[in-house]
Amino acid sequence: MIEVRNLSKTYGDVTAVEDVSFIAEKGEILGFLGPNGAGKTTTMRVLTCYLPPSSGSAIVDGFDVVEESMEVRRRIGYLPEFPPLYADMTVSSYLSFVAKIKGVPSAQLKSRMDEAMEKTGIAHQCNNVIGHLSKGYRQRVGLAQALVHNPSVLILDEPTVGLDPRQIIEIRETIKALRGEHTIILCTHILPEVSMTCDKIVIISEGCIVGEGTPESLMSQLKEGEVLRAQIAGPSDEIRELLRGIDGVLDVVDDDTAAPRDGDEQAYVVTAAPGHDIRDLVAKRIVDGGHGLRELRGLEMDLEDIFLQLTTK
Amino acid sequence: MRNFFAVYTKELRSYFVSPVAYVIAGVFLFLSGYLFRNILMSFNFYCQQFSQRSQFMSGAGMPQLNLNEMVVTQFFGVMDFIWLMVVPMLTMRLFAEEKKSGTIELLMTSPISTVQILMGKFLACFTLYNLIVALTLVYPLILEVYGDPDWGPIWTAYLGYFLLGGTFVGVGILASAVTENQIVAVLLAFGGLLLLWLIDWSASFAGPTAAKILHSVSIIEHLQGFQRGVVDTKDVVFYLSFTFFTLFVTSRVVESRRWRR
Numbered sequence: 001m002i003e004v005r006n007l008s009k010t011y012g013d014v015t016a017v018e019d020v021s022f023i024a025e026k027g028e029i030l031g032f033l034g035p036n037g038a039g040k041t042t043t044m045r046v047l048t049c050y051l052p053p054s055s056g057s058a059i060v061d062g063f064d065v066v067e068e069s070m071e072v073r074r075r076i077g078y079l080p081e082f083p084p085l086y087a088d089m090t091v092s093s094y095l096s097f098v099a100k101i102k103g104v105p106s107a108q109l110k111s112r113m114d115e116a117m118e119k120t121g122i123a124h125q126c127n128n129v130i131g132h133l134s135k136g137y138r139q140r141v142g143l144a145q146a147l148v149h150n151p152s153v154l155i156l157d158e159p160t161v162g163l164d165p166r167q168i169i170e171i172r173e174t175i176k177a178l179r180g181e182h183t184i185i186l187c188t189h190i191l192p193e194v195s196m197t198c199d200k201i202v203i204i205s206e207g208c209i210v211g212e213g214t215p216e217s218l219m220s221q222l223k224e225g226e227v228l229r230a231q232i233a234g235p236s237d238e239i240r241e242l243l244r245g246i247d248g249v250l251d252v253v254d255d256d257t258a259a260p261r262d263g264d265e266q267a268y269v270v271t272a273a274p275g276h277d278i279r280d281l282v283a284k285r286i287v288d289g290g291h292g293l294r295e296l297r298g299l300e301m302d303l304e305d306i307f308l309q310l311t312t313k
Numbered sequence: 314m315r316n317f318f319a320v321y322t323k324e325l326r327s328y329f330v331s332p333v334a335y336v337i338a339g340v341f342l343f344l345s346g347y348l349f350r351n352i353l354m355s356f357n358f359y360c361q362q363f364s365q366r367s368q369f370m371s372g373a374g375m376p377q378l379n380l381n382e383m384v385v386t387q388f389f390g391v392m393d394f395i396w397l398m399v400v401p402m403l404t405m406r407l408f409a410e411e412k413k414s415g416t417i418e419l420l421m422t423s424p425i426s427t428v429q430i431l432m433g434k435f436l437a438c439f440t441l442y443n444l445i446v447a448l449t450l451v452y453p454l455i456l457e458v459y460g461d462p463d464w465g466p467i468w469t470a471y472l473g474y475f476l477l478g479g480t481f482v483g484v485g486i487l488a489s490a491v492t493e494n495q496i497v498a499v500l501l502a503f504g505g506l507l508l509l510w511l512i513d514w515s516a517s518f519a520g521p522t523a524a525k526i527l528h529s530v531s532i533i534e535h536l537q538g539f540q541r542g543v544v545d546t547k548d549v550v551f552y553l554s555f556t557f558f559t560l561f562v563t564s565r566v567v568e569s570r571r572w573r574r
Contacts, residue, residue: 048418050418078422101320103424
């Protein structure tokens with residue numbers, strides 16, 4: 001479990017993180033989402049005891065990152081944004097070095113290394129020199145390094161950056177497979193990554209938390225109202241008037257993104273006040289008015305919209 | 314202890330899997346061999362002159378030709394200058410490279426103390442230094458084959474080099490800890506050591522008290538006793554405390570990240 005309370009970090013006059021608080025429960029994957037330079041890496045560095053907080057505190061597995069730093073470090077596996085690899089070592093000698101400094105007992109060394117290599121799919125590369133590996137494999141070695149001492153908390157800073165689409169999918173699968181055993185914080189600026197893998201999302205922008213919750217709760221929380229997209233055949237002025245006349249409708253705009261299929265077909269985006277389900281009413285009015293209803297569907301707000309809404313001010 | 318040993322073996326290994334150890338040992342041995350040969354040649358020249366002259370002069374009043382004084386002491390006296398240039402190259406990567414490549418983040422977020430990291434790195438570099446120093450034993454052995462050197466001063470000279478090496482490596486590792494640029498680390502270490510070397514020069518222009526102080530912080534001043542076969546406690550204490558001091562400051566520098574809020 002990870003608990004961050006009112007954490008702030010300043011570098012000289014620059015405030016990187018301000019008053020950040022969040023909790024990650026045991027066994028869940030927490031997505032730490034934010035644009036570049038929002039303070040994600042700084043927060044992770046405080047959690048891993050690399051940097052001290054300027055104020056506030058962070059508790060990892062019941063231990064304070066400043067007061068009981070050694071205990072915290074024993075329990076954390078950390079993959080920084082740039083995997084901390086020694087280019088002149090082979091994969092297995094590197095992992096054995098990391099396992100030793102992480103305090104893995106000699107008797108378990110071999111089995112822990114094998115397990116980490118197997119989970120990350122690098123077992124066949126174990127005798128290769130890290131400097132000769134591709135970017136994707138280096139990233140996996142970095143992940144194996146974070147896993148090798150079987151930490152209860154895993155902190156992954158942009159684990160899929162610079163990988164090709166297939167490698168990204170593989171790394172995400174690997175991370176998802178680790179859910180349950182480890183508490184995972186996944187830092188990223190890539191939205192689909194979060195919606196695909198995380199149980200909970202914290203959105204950070206310019207050092208402050210601007211949104212928090214499950215992907216679903218974030219969406220419903222930020223929904224401004226029901227939004228419908230209707231494709232209707234008929235005279236557009238008349239239809240627009242008709243739609244505006246419906247109880248609860250706030251706004252009607254033409255959706256020009258889709259080209260009309262027939263001459264007089266037009267798509268409209270209808271926004272209704274929250275709590276009004278106007279789908280049936282819209283369908284009924286249009287059919288009653290003698291117009292052709294071609295398509296009617298509710299528009300979901302996706303994470304992308306939420307993210308943009310929260311991080312652009 | 315296990316943590317320390319993991320860092321130690323990793324560092325020592327990395328000297329030997331890269332060309333660093335071999336190139337440095339090769340260049341050092343080439344240079345010291347060249348100097349040894351020339352010192353030996355000039356000793357040879359003196360010997361010839363000596364034997365020619367001794368035909369005309371009787372034994373009394375003749376200068377003594379001493380193998381230890383004319384070859385061994387001379388040779389050890391120039392070898393320390395080569396080390397002054399070589400040690401910064403051994404130490405430059407120790408912390409600077411970790412900082413540059415970001416691996417320092419791995420070390421600092423692992424359950425291992427700064428002292429363990431530092432001692433692992435220091436002793437790995439010091440081991441390599443002593444290995445190369447041990448290779449120079451071949452020169453006194455050559456003398457042993459053709460002459461009759463006194464081994465006492467030779468061993469004390471090696472003891473001096475052992476102590477001097479700790480100080481050199483300490484200064485180098487400190488220079489490496491303050492920067493992430495290896496060239497800066499080399500220059501800082503080289504400049505620092507050279508200054509400590511030449512500092513007793515300015516003693517000639519300083520007041521009596523200042524002169525005494527400047528004289529006693531000169532790293533080379535303390536080596537001369539060892540080369541003559543004298544082991545003075547004050548010299549031993551000087552090198553040990555200097556080494557400890559540099560290591561202490563280095564550990565503070567590395568640690569400072571943790572308390573700079």
